[in-house]
Amino acid sequence: MKYLVHMDVNLPVDMPAREAAEIKATEKAYSQQLQRSGKWPEIWRVAGKYANYSILDVDSHDELHEILQNLPLFPYMQISVVPLAKHPSDIK
Numbered sequence: 570m571k572y573l574v575h576m577d578v579n580l581p582v583d584m585p586a587r588e589a590a591e592i593k594a595t596e597k598a599y600s601q602q603l604q605r606s607g608k609w610p611e612i613w614r615v616a617g618k619y620a621n622y623s624i625l626d627v628d629s630h631d632e633l634h635e636i637l638q639n640l641p642l643f644p645y646m647q648i649s650v651v652p653l654a655k656h657p658s659d660i661k
């Protein structure tokens with residue numbers, strides 16, 4: 570099951586720089602592990618924003634929720650999810 574996920578990050582302005590750097594590094598390692606597993610096949614930066622659009626490919630809504638909830642930046646993100654169905658014109 571594929572999902573288009575929009576993540577908009579808003580770190581508190583008073584978060585110490587070292588803490589922010591640690592969370593970002595942990596987030597990167599977590600997402601890259603999921604990318605290698607095939608569950609997070611695409612991640613794109615929204616130009617000019619601290620936001621991304623990602624494609625996640627997981628087995629269930631529950632698995633998607635588990636992955637998103639475990640993002641280190643989860644407390645600081647607005648997340649929206651669009652479930653994707655196959656388009657009838659897709660030739661793949």
Ligand SMILES: O=C(O)CC1=CCC(=O)O1
Pocket residue numbers: 576578596597598600601619620621642
């Ligand atoms: O920088 C972002 O867009 C937030 C993020 C989610 C996964 C990741 O590696 O960074």
